[in-house]
Amino acid sequence: MDIRRLEVFCRVVELGSFTKAAEAVLLSQPTISEHIKTLEEMVGERLVDRLGRDTAPTPAGKILYRYAKKIIQIKEEAMQAMAVYRGELAGTVHLGASTIPGTYILPRLIGSFKQRHPAVQISVHIGATKDVAEAVAEGRQELGLVGSQWKDRRLSFERIFADELVLAVPKGHPWTSEKCIPVDRLSEEPFIARHRGSGTRMVTYEILENAGFDPGRLRVVAEMSTTEAVRQSIKAGIGISILSRQAVAEDVAHGSLSLVPIEGVTFHRAFYLVKRRGRELSPVGEALDQHLKTHNHHPFPEPG
Missing domain, CATH: 3.40.190.10 (Periplasmic binding protein-like II)
Structure with missing residues (x-):
């Protein structure tokens, strides 16, 4: 099963549109359709329902999506591990952030991180605290930075900014x-x-x-x-x-x-670094995690 097709399929599911997915992965819409058609033939199930201009995953599509994300994650971690073996740090890390840290804190920190690790790509999604927490819990984002704690046993919250x-x-x-x-x-x-x-x-x-x-x-x-x-x-x-x-x-x-x-x-109030409990961070994710903690110029004082 071709990983590139799985990546395309995931973008279609996440963006809910063949057109938006084509723009995101820099392919033509017919090519996107062909990738989905090939996947459907391989698994013997319809994966995506076409709802006018929008799309939605079928029950079979939802199952494949969960596994596809795991496969893509493992592939990315493997590439990062090989870069570390060569003495480099390279790859992509997906980071979620609520509005304030994503707009006013992260740009400076990402800038200093990129100066040290220019080969790393950081994909930042800015959204509501609830959405960021759910994305981390579901594995769509490796780290999150949010302005309040969210009740979810799958997540851990560490206070790092004021x-x-x-x-x-x-x-x-x-x-x-x-x-x-x-x-x-x-x-x-x-x-x-x-x-x-x-x-x-x-x-x-x-x-x-x-x-x-x-x-x-x-x-x-x-x-x-x-x-x-x-x-x-x-x-x-x-x-x-x-x-x-x-x-x-x-x-x-x-x-x-x-x-x-x-x-x-x-x-x-505090800002919290949120991670999925039990999930081992990728090499890039671990490096970014440490950078956020050690380059914090807005510490939140401990009570007492």
């Missing part, structure tokens, strides 16, 4: 003239929330609850899937929000957003 969440309001908002506001006043203003499954949202709501404020009292006027959308919405005067200090640093410096302290409430 973050602070802040209350951001539009330029000229009445609260900017106040030294701080009581937490109860959050219910007075329209609030822009991150979508469900966001680490920022989960941590924010947990801290508010611990401070005696029911998040259900927030006047949520919009739920946004990205931090960037929240930033732009605050600047447009849609509402206020609580988000990462790193995400709004430039806006605050340029005066387009203002930060308002909340009396008696500090929004500190």
Whole structure:
């Protein structure tokens, strides 16, 4: 069974489209169709249902997909092991990250890692904490960097970075003239929330609850899937929000957003390196894991 065909098949399953898979692997759509047809003839089962422009794996396709991912992983690990034998570090590592670490922390760390290991390719998928955790648990990504812990016995979480969440309001908002506001006043203003499954949202709501404020009292006027959308919405005067200090640093410096302290409430949180329990990291994955830990310039202080 040709590994390249399995790689193509996996991309079709993951992207849900022959067209998108063709773009991702730099092949023509007819070639993609031919690879899938050949695989189906080999296994004697239909693997993919064509649903107009979209596709979905059949029950047989779902079974083959699980094994195909394992075969591709073993192939990649074998190539990495041979590179290590030659005294090199080469190959691809798949890394998932939630919005804040993926946007504001990882680029610098990946840059310094690539300087040391130029032959390594790092594929980063940025998504919600829930999606990243599930991808690591299912083996689609080797490592993950997320803003909250996810309850899954298959996963381990190691705290490695610090973050602070802040209350951001539009330029000229009445609260900017106040030294701080009581937490109860959050219910007075329209609030822009991150979508469900966001680490920022989960941590924010947990801290508010611990401070005696029911998040259900927030006047949520919009739920946004990205931090960037929240930033732009605050600047447009849609509402206020609580988000990462790193995400709004430039806006605050340029005066387009203002930060308002909340009396008696500090929004500190950790970022976690997430791995699949019992899974041995590839040589490249192990090197990146160590790099993230040793080149951390935003340590999270241990309690006490």
